[in-house]
Amino acid sequence: MSFDEIIDRVGTHCSKWDKMEALYGVDPKDGISMWVADMDFRAAPCIQRAVEAQLRHGIYGYFGDDGAYLDAIRWWMETRHGWQVAPEWIFTTHGLVNGTGICVEAFTKPGDGVVLMTPVYHAFARVIKAAGREVVECRLARDGGRYTLDIAAWDAQMTGREKMMILCSPHNPGGRVWTAAELRQIADFARRHDLILISDEIHHDLVYPGHKHLVMATAVPEIADRLVTMSATTKTFNIAGSHTGNVIIADDRLRAAFGAKMAALGISGNSFGMHMATAAYSPEGAAWVDALVAYLDGNRKVFDAGIGEIPGLASMPLEATYLAWVDFAGLGMGADAANARVAGEARIAANHGASFGAGGESFLRFNLATPRARVVEAVERLQQAFADVQ
DSSP states (O other): OOOOOOOOOTTSSOHHHHSHHHHHOOOTTTOEEOOSSOOSSOOOHHHHHHHHHHHHHOOOOOOOOTHHHHHHHHHHHHHHHOOOOOGGGEEEESSHHHHHHHHHHHHOOTTOEEEEEESOOHHHHHHHHHTTOEEEEEEOEEETTEEEOOHHHHHHHOOSOEEEEEEESSOTTTOOOOOHHHHHHHHHHHHHTTOEEEEEOTTTTOBOTTOOOOOHHHHSGGGGGGEEEEEOSHHHHTOGGGOOEEEEOOOHHHHHHHHHHHHHHTOOOOHHHHHHHHHHSSHHHHHHHHHHHHHHHHHHHHHHHHHTTSTTOEEOOOSBSSEEEEEOGGGSSOHHHHHHHHHHTSOEEOEEGGGGOTTOTTEEEEEOOSOHHHHHHHHHHHHHHTGGGO
């Protein structure tokens, strides 16, 4: 399970490397791609074998007999997260951005407000706006360099037009693992304002030592009548191209509404993605994830130590995910100037913080799921690009 191999992804129809020049002006020949959230590691061997078996079979028809697939999901959720899931609760979507879009269509109407705790994963706002709904940005507070809730301020923002709230747990891009007390505050807020709560838990397997992800469904079981949980193998196992995600709903009323929208859109599972997920959610897959998290833990320590040597930069303590969130506000040079140095001088493609909504303007997000040699090089480049402030 070596993650140190440098794999050339340029010219492979890879969004992360093949679109970096068009989007960030960084040539992949000498640049480092650290923006979109997929990993520069091959998938686990158990997944590779599942795909190879499909190739040998040579017939790529519709997926059926999903018993083993559903059992694998249920085994993973109970074994890794202490959550018992019934098979009939599970829907399979074309990834979780697709799952978010279906939720918006199923549970809200045009003009309704959808609450986001910003800064947060940028695709949420994109989907909400595209559906003709209103994005309601409830800004996270900061305490000791970490994001915290600001429930009183959010209460004051509510107008009654809001019908849904999307929770990112663990949080992307801030890397927070929400505590039981925080999850209860969020659930209480949703109930108080009669909001359907969508809990996107796609990063729940990528949690570092000293922290433990809590599934909202088990942390606050009484929220089940308004809770929809989203999870996937794709982020954990680096198989995002399979476009396979799970929307899990215990409540009969919510499940019927979501199922009706799925039927209306004619959505069914991706055969390759479902075979991959079945293979991933296994003891062998679990061992691979444990090794992956240990490696990523090393990467975050190297990155944070290097960022800490640049005056004016602050990397938010990463409790989960492989996405470092770095504040450049202390440089006093403005976001555009800082972004230009990162792309032009350091030759690193990183996500601009403004795309994550209110509160993200002075940040950049760096993907650390790459061989450690690249992380070391990225740190050195950043130190050189900002050498005049040291």
